[in-house]
Amino acid sequence: MHVPGFVVSKYRGEMSDPFVQIDRVDLRYGGAGGVLAVSDLTLSVNKGEFAAVVGPSGCGKSTLMRLVTGLHLPQSGAVTVGGNRVNKPVSIAGMAFQNPTMLPWRTTLDNILLPLEIVDKHRHRLRKHRAEYVAKAEKLLATVGLKGFGDRFPWQLSGGMQQRANLCRALIHEPELLMLDEPFGALDAFTREELWCVIRDLHAVSGVTIILVTHDLREAIFLADRVFVMSSRPGRVLNEHRIEFPRPRELDLIYDPQFSRKVQELHSEIADARQAA
Known part of the structure; x- marks a missing residue:
């Protein structure tokens, strides 16, 4: 499935310097x-x-997600985003989590506009240019298949529809970095796969840098250019896999024997990491 009107581009990250760099970081909770x-x-x-x-x-x-977004600071090592060392919350990042956490008293449109009330770059011009931002939010809603749903309240939307709106909210302030923490984990299999295609196409046309945390190995392989495998706690990167399946990737890829072998390879590495704990 392609989002209507989207022209899928090739992955552009290989020619760039690192945009996110985590360098020998330790973080301990509780002193x-x-x-x-x-x-x-x-x-x-x-x-x-x-x-x-x-x-x-x-x-x-x-x-790792909290370190990159500046919600936690490391006790040792360094985190750099966009060439700047992270020592406070990162304003160029958008975030989407497993629970959409939409405010029930606000319409879908007003929920999407919420980050603009917080991010300095947009907060000071939101009132004067509200129509411009509303048009941008409505365009995002149309992109994820929610055209006409801006006036609905969260309780009038299914879980999958709420997660689509959640993606719009994460993108409304045009972040350079999008952090996804198990965003589809609570959804049924069919809805989850539909949203894989939505985020695939959003990434293809926007060029935004995305870091996805997931337990779903199929999801990781279908969406990512590279997959990092972490050890048991204390976490560190054990291995990284470059995913060579050409883009654009269609859903029937998940039935390909090579795809299944890659899933099994990652599964075995994670099983070994659990046993080594």
Whole structure:
């Protein structure tokens, strides 16, 4: 499935310098005697690249997300995004999580516009240029198949529709980096696969850098240019896999024997990481 009107481009990250760099990072929760969540964590993601992070439960995948967005700061090592060392929340990042957390008293459109009330770049011009931002939000809604649903409240939308709106909210302020933390994990298989195609096409036309954390190995392989496999806690990168399937990828790829072999390869690495804990 392609989003109507989308022209799919090739992955553009290979020619770029790293846009996200995590360099030998340690992070411990709860002070000196607390839990060491990640240790010597190192990885880099190029501008325009789609990267996925997989690993055993509790390996520090979500900690990695918080480090990159500046919600947590490392005790040692460094995190750099867009050439700037991260020492506060990263304003050029958009985030989407498993739970869409839409405010029930706001319409879908007003939920999507919410980040514009927070991000300095947009907050000061939102009132004067509201019509411009509303038009942008409505265009995003049409892109993800929700044209005409801007006046609906969250409780009037299915789970899949809420997650589509959640993606619009993450993109409304035109972030350079999109962080996806298990965004499709709570959805049924058919809806999940539909949204794989939506995010595939959004990435293709926008060129936004994406980091996806997921337990779904099929999802990682279908969407990503590279997949990073993390160890058990304390998390570090054990291996990275370049995904060579050509783009654009269609859903029937998941039934290809080579695709299945790649899923099994990742599964075996994660199983070994769990046993080594």
